[in-house]
Amino acid sequence: MASIATPSVLRAARTRLYPSARSIFNSQLSAYQRLLSTLAILEQRGGKLQPSSLATIAAAQKLGGSVTGFVAGASVKGSAAAEAAKIKDLEKVVAVENEAYEKGLPENFAPLLAENIRSGNYTHVIGAHSAFGKNLLPRVAALLDVQQISDITAIESEDTFVRPIYAGNVILTVQSTDPIKVITVRGTAFQGVETEGGSAEIVDGVDPKAASTTEWVSEDLAKSDRPDLATASRVVSGGRGLKSKEEFERLIPPLADSLGAAIGASRAAVDSGFADNSLQVGQTGKNVAPQLYLAVGISGAIQHLAGMKDSKVIAAINKDPEAPIFQVADVGLVGDLFEKVPELTEKLKQ
Structure with a gap:
């Protein structure tokens, strides 16, 4: 007749076997890693x-x-x-x-x-x-x-x-x-x-000297003295709330410079021609995880959040208190960005 082990017996068996089993597992893992x-x-x-x-x-x-x-x-x-x-x-x-x-x-x-x-x-x-x-x-x-x-x-x-x-x-x-x-x-x-x-x-290395069906013609890169967007510790991003390229360039660069930050943009801002495509943050742009991410005039569409929600501190300026960006922001300022951004920039410079 088969005997049935009680839970206490099973626990005791596991206790007795576990140290040696762990040792064997660790040695096998170490050998495999090699x-x-x-x-x-x-x-x-x-x-x-x-x-x-x-x-x-x-x-x-x-x-x-x-x-x-x-x-x-x-x-x-x-x-x-x-x-x-x-x-x-x-x-x-x-x-x-x-x-x-x-x-x-x-x-x-x-x-x-x-x-x-x-x-x-x-x-x-x-x-x-x-x-x-x-x-x-x-x-x-x-x-x-x-x-x-x-x-x-x-x-x-x-x-x-x-x-x-x-x-x-x-x-x-x-x-x-x-x-x-x-x-x-x-x-x-x-x-x-x-x-x-x-x-x-x-x-x-081995060079098969494979033929290429394409030819490199030229490239036109945007040059900047600011930190690289992908690796910057601080990022200031502008969105469609800035309303025009002129306003984007008037408000965002001075704010970024006062923080020593890189400049980013939402897809809506890029598609509207406010900023260059290389500055796009989001699911179809760049993924960033700076110490500080400041979103200006960005509503917080899910595609944008996918590219920046790993940031350590997220701050947002938006006139809509119900904007989705405030759900992930650590610090939020509800107000007219055309008033708040110049005021913030001036205080940071001081």
């Missing part, structure tokens, strides 16, 4: 690493195992690759010097990256959820016949990741069984990389 090998895709512009590269490395280091950086372009060994080699806990940097990859055109960069992934036998490939990463990594995933995991904000294990969907209203946990995990990461969710103290080896 087998992990992650390739972090580094973005460079003019030989200088972009801030998004640091978030990529931070996410790769969180996975455990060895971390290798990858960079390609003209003369990158003496510039971007050398800069990356100083990052602490980066094992090596794979560099491919070729003018054809300088602008990161995905038509030839994707075959280049896929070839180096195969030759390096990497288990994970991580890039930033930036314009560069979103353009490149889906093509790489297709070449490797795996499914990409996009815009992750947390890593639970080597095969389980967390990402927001529906403009951040739902948090999804995704588990992948693909042999190679191709991932893009949200830059604001991964920080803390030490940029000095490392001594990674710089090695030559």
